[in-house]
Amino acid sequence: MTTGAGLVEGLETFPKILARNAERFGSRPAYREKAFGIWQSWTWADAAREVNALALGLLDMGLAKGDHVAIVGNNRPQLYMAMVAVQSCGAVPVPVYQDAVAEEMAYVLDHCGARFAVVEDQEQVDKLLEITAKLPGLEEIIYLDPRGLRKYDHSKLHPMAEVEARGRERADDMQADHARTLQSRLDDRTAAGTATDTCVMLYTSGTTGRPKGVVLSNLNIISTAQASSEFDHLKASDSVLAYLPMAWVGDFIFSMGQSYWTGFCVCCPESPETMQTDLREIGPSYFFAPPRFFEGLLTSVMIRMEDASKLKQKLFHHYMKIARDVGPRILDGESVGLIDRLRYALGGLLVYGPLKNTLGLSRVRVGYTAGEAIGPEIFDFYRALGINLKQLYGQTEASVFITQQPDGQVRADTVGVPSPGVELRIDDTGEVFYRSPGVFVEYYKNPDSTADTKDAEGWVATGDAGFIEEATGHLRIIDRAKDVGKMASGALFAPKYVENKLKFYPNILEAVVFGDGRDSCTAFINIDLTAVGNWAERNNIAYASYQELAGHPQVYAMIQDHVEEVNRSVAEDEMLSGCQISRFLILHKELDADDGELTRTRKVRRRIIEEKFADLLTALYDGSQEIFTTTEVTYEDGRKGAISATLEIRDAATVPATPREVAA
Amino acid sequence: MSAAESYVTADGRTIGATVMEMRNITLRFGGVVAIKDISFDIREGEIRAIIGPNGAGKSSMLNVINGFYHPQEGEIWFKGEKRAPMRPHEIAHQGIARTFQNIALFKGMSTLDNIMTGRFTHMKSNLLMQAFWKGPAEREEVENREIAEKIIDFLEIQHIRKTPVGRLPYGLQKRVELGRALAAEPRLLLLDEPMAGMNVEEKEDMSRFILDVNDEFGTTIALIEHDMGVVMDISDRVVVMDYGRKIGDGTPDEVRNNQDVIDAYLGVPHD
Numbered sequence A: 001m002t003t004g005a006g007l008v009e010g011l012e013t014f015p016k017i018l019a020r021n022a023e024r025f026g027s028r029p030a031y032r033e034k035a036f037g038i039w040q041s042w043t044w045a046d047a048a049r050e051v052n053a054l055a056l057g058l059l060d061m062g063l064a065k066g067d068h069v070a071i072v073g074n075n076r077p078q079l080y081m082a083m084v085a086v087q088s089c090g091a092v093p094v095p096v097y098q099d100a101v102a103e104e105m106a107y108v109l110d111h112c113g114a115r116f117a118v119v120e121d122q123e124q125v126d127k128l129l130e131i132t133a134k135l136p137g138l139e140e141i142i143y144l145d146p147r148g149l150r151k152y153d154h155s156k157l158h159p160m161a162e163v164e165a166r167g168r169e170r171a172d173d174m175q176a177d178h179a180r181t182l183q184s185r186l187d188d189r190t191a192a193g194t195a196t197d198t199c200v201m202l203y204t205s206g207t208t209g210r211p212k213g214v215v216l217s218n219l220n221i222i223s224t225a226q227a228s229s230e231f232d233h234l235k236a237s238d239s240v241l242a243y244l245p246m247a248w249v250g251d252f253i254f255s256m257g258q259s260y261w262t263g264f265c266v267c268c269p270e271s272p273e274t275m276q277t278d279l280r281e282i283g284p285s286y287f288f289a290p291p292r293f294f295e296g297l298l299t300s301v302m303i304r305m306e307d308a309s310k311l312k313q314k315l316f317h318h319y320m321k322i323a324r325d326v327g328p329r330i331l332d333g334e335s336v337g338l339i340d341r342l343r344y345a346l347g348g349l350l351v352y353g354p355l356k357n358t359l360g361l362s363r364v365r366v367g368y369t370a371g372e373a374i375g376p377e378i379f380d381f382y383r384a385l386g387i388n389l390k391q392l393y394g395q396t397e398a399s400v401f402i403t404q405q406p407d408g409q410v411r412a413d414t415v416g417v418p419s420p421g422v423e424l425r426i427d428d429t430g431e432v433f434y435r436s437p438g439v440f441v442e443y444y445k446n447p448d449s450t451a452d453t454k455d456a457e458g459w460v461a462t463g464d465a466g467f468i469e470e471a472t473g474h475l476r477i478i479d480r481a482k483d484v485g486k487m488a489s490g491a492l493f494a495p496k497y498v499e500n501k502l503k504f505y506p507n508i509l510e511a512v513v514f515g516d517g518r519d520s521c522t523a524f525i526n527i528d529l530t531a532v533g534n535w536a537e538r539n540n541i542a543y544a545s546y547q548e549l550a551g552h553p554q555v556y557a558m559i560q561d562h563v564e565e566v567n568r569s570v571a572e573d574e575m576l577s578g579c580q581i582s583r584f585l586i587l588h589k590e591l592d593a594d595d596g597e598l599t600r601t602r603k604v605r606r607r608i609i610e611e612k613f614a615d616l617l618t619a620l621y622d623g624s625q626e627i628f629t630t631t632e633v634t635y636e637d638g639r640k641g642a643i644s645a646t647l648e649i650r651d652a653a654t655v656p657a658t659p660r661e662v663a664a
Numbered sequence B: 001m002s003a004a005e006s007y008v009t010a011d012g013r014t015i016g017a018t019v020m021e022m023r024n025i026t027l028r029f030g031g032v033v034a035i036k037d038i039s040f041d042i043r044e045g046e047i048r049a050i051i052g053p054n055g056a057g058k059s060s061m062l063n064v065i066n067g068f069y070h071p072q073e074g075e076i077w078f079k080g081e082k083r084a085p086m087r088p089h090e091i092a093h094q095g096i097a098r099t100f101q102n103i104a105l106f107k108g109m110s111t112l113d114n115i116m117t118g119r120f121t122h123m124k125s126n127l128l129m130q131a132f133w134k135g136p137a138e139r140e141e142v143e144n145r146e147i148a149e150k151i152i153d154f155l156e157i158q159h160i161r162k163t164p165v166g167r168l169p170y171g172l173q174k175r176v177e178l179g180r181a182l183a184a185e186p187r188l189l190l191l192d193e194p195m196a197g198m199n200v201e202e203k204e205d206m207s208r209f210i211l212d213v214n215d216e217f218g219t220t221i222a223l224i225e226h227d228m229g230v231v232m233d234i235s236d237r238v239v240v241m242d243y244g245r246k247i248g249d250g251t252p253d254e255v256r257n258n259q260d261v262i263d264a265y266l267g268v269p270h271d
Helices: A014-024 A044-060 A077-088 A102-112 A122-134 A160-170 A182-191 A218-231 A249-262 A272-282 A291-306 A310-331 A338-359 A376-384 A447-453 A495-503 A529-538 A546-550 A553-571 A574-579 A606-612 A614-622 B058-066 B088-093 B111-117 B127-132 B136-154 B170-183 B200-217 B228-234 B252-256 B259-266
Strands: A029-035 A038-043 A068-072 A092-096 A116-119 A140-143 A157-159 A198-203 A213-217 A239-241 A265-268 A286-288 A366-369 A389-395 A400-404 A423-426 A431-435 A460-468 A475-480 A508-514 A521-527 A581-586 A626-634 A640-651 B018-029 B032-043 B047-051 B073-078 B096-099 B188-192 B220-224 B237-242 B245-250
Touching (some): A014 A249, A029 A272, A038 A044, A044 A182, A077 A116, A077 A182, A077 A265, A102 A213, A122 A140, A239 A249, A272 A338, A291 A376, A310 A338, A376 A389, A475 A495, A495 A521, A508 A606, A521 A553, A606 A614, A614 A626, A614 A640, B032 B058, B032 B220, B047 B228, B088 B096, B111 B136, B237 B252, B237 B259
Parallel strands (some): A068 A116, A116 A140, A366 A389, B047 B237, B188 B220
Antiparallel strands (some): A029 A038, A198 A213, B237 B245
16 A cells, blocks of 8 residues: 555654554664674664654754754764654754764754754764854754763753653653643654655765755655665665765665665664674675775785785685686576586685675675776675675665666676666766656755756756666766866867776775866876785885875886776777876875865865866976975864975876777 | 862862872982982872973882882872882772883783783682682673773774784874773872873873873873973873972973973073
8 A cells, every 4th residue: 555655654754664663573673783892782662762762852852843953973873763753753864974074064054954963972062062153053962972071061962861861751741732741742743744754864975066955855765765675675684784974875775764664773883993893793684885895805805815824825816716707607696517616615615705704794695886986806806705796876866776786687887777766868968867756855945956956857967977788778887977078189088987997906096087178188196005005015115104105116116007007908998098198196195085185975076186286287287207296184183284295297108099809 | 288178170170189198208229319308299080290301210209109119218198098018919909000101011912801901909709710700700700891891982992802912003002001000990090101102193192081081080190201291281280300309399380480390301501
């Protein structure tokens, strides 16, 4: 039985789904969190009780229908429950990136006009108190962890435990109108929730300009959660590790939407640093990570294998070769012959099993990566081990899912077929458009941007250029539509395409390629300190800092090899052969979100980098061999400093276009 | 000197009565006089620093408080009683814990195990009971582990809980050592150069933890430190030593303006 809006009746809002889960999965775990070294759990019934108490407390404090409530902190069960408590009161949770600096936070809180904020700890309270002068609308701050806050002025501050206790205490108190209790007022608010009400507001990290508040309705989130849970056959017995920022739409879909819809357990790590250990202890069956995570993990495996004994190295390399040959095919359900199957099984016993166990990926049934392109070698490594890693393509504006790869049709170079309920269209310029039940309502207080992005028929521009493969129906993404440009010669310029190829080398952490409107391409490179540092150690190269290692001639030589190899591979693609890199330099600092060079989800902000390092860019094109530069940096505590360096500029060999032979 | 009235500091902490008092301490090693007739007191809940140039006798002073050295002259009063000469482990049982200038952890043991060793003064079960790990021994272990975990949480070292300390960087080892001292739930915590050899960021972290320990647990802290900036920032009162003598005693501001102290640190022109 579905309502007109397309949702199951009685399950149109999170508080209502929570009531169903408490009844149906009452004694199953809803949340786990490691605290004081032990995994603590909340059953769905516990969660329902805690949400109710907190909602009563919030209502008692005067939370009004339609208010925005900022939620700031690392992934904590109480913060997830706080979001549902806020929804129970008819208000809208606005999760904010917990590592945002105070000014960024001030913008978001001011823009959404939050009266209440629920935060994790002293760090976040300090940030909010620092900006209260700019935020006259912020009335109450509720915090989870009281450590260090004892002596603060508590006129605005409230410990969450106290708010809950007060809620419980006053549940049966008669209200001012002497007609109803607090509990019955709350019940009315919860019951009034509909499918078209705003479920959550998420701020996009904004590769350009100010962040925009994406308004997502219950219909958007819940129908997407339902469709995607069915797509991957998610069950109540699944579990997921919630470690990605709560302000990111993916976490909201996985740890809230799908978890509530299917009733699976959300596990929160003890602290961001212990994520790897916690991953191993939990062994999630459903796992999401950005490509960066998988790259880092592979790098660390390779580094550790180099330090392993000869026998182990031999075993590892022998069986990894078998795995690369047949693993992905076995995973896709193809037949590979009895001998190979036996060899793979033996490898599983000796190498893959123990390795997956060490990585914490033994039980992963469905794994996703998205956000950036993943290197084919990296992708295949995990598939070869028998981990069902897939790709999806999504956006905040789509409630994540636009396309995803079905089991058995997984490839490194596509992002899959349209998700259930999604329609796709490619326009003349190559830009990808979609329409689905998950499509956002609007950008908050920004009708112009809404109109720019979403047309009257509900089609949304992704801003990405791509095409649909005719044979398979899979979507392939080339680059950001606005970044795809023309070089002076008229050849196509797709920087991301080249950057991704560069980043597939473990030694290269980040690359920024320039060339729009110019006659040749150049690049800024960031080395990966872990990989290159380990290499330096093994080769007895002493270095004191990132800057020194980045400027080392041998490092330059190594990076030059990588760049030239990429040039050869780029040359194979006739359309993009103009994008070969003729000159490059290695940056003297790591690109950092605190300096505004990356977004909080670690995507490069091309325009800002172009402006900030204008002197370096000029030097890349005027033929100089080295350049002296000074750059302002922001430390984690917000103080500013400057670093200066003399950077070497290298020429890299390019090759003429060598199109792949079509026919012999 | 009698216990003065308690008072509240500008940042809201309560400084209580005198908890330890050194009266006319003199310590000699053969003919060398390491400490010469020094008196000062440490009050409940305060952060008390002992500073001075190299060889001023700071570590000797800490070793006297700790019971490792026995002064030839003078008296030590602790909690209103004159203290008889004691061995360091007896003093540990009185509620005085310390860290060392050169880290003295068990390198092969994990962070957690190192912190658990700090609980030994609170363990009552004997070796045999622990070997069978039943009844009281098990309960005790659970209680001690709980306290150790609270300290791990407090010092934000969850990620190295199971890592052998020998593999940790220096700054973290220092933090583990502080954790082990805290595990004893001391009334008086002695820190011997807690920030020696650290970079600025590590120093800032350590300063924050020292202030938090004092604030959250109300632990009285006596520390020796070289870094004047840190000392002046975090301590309530400072004793300045030079060549085994006390040349200054008071709040950081008073000490900063004391001519003897300035001379000792900057040198005196010979004319």
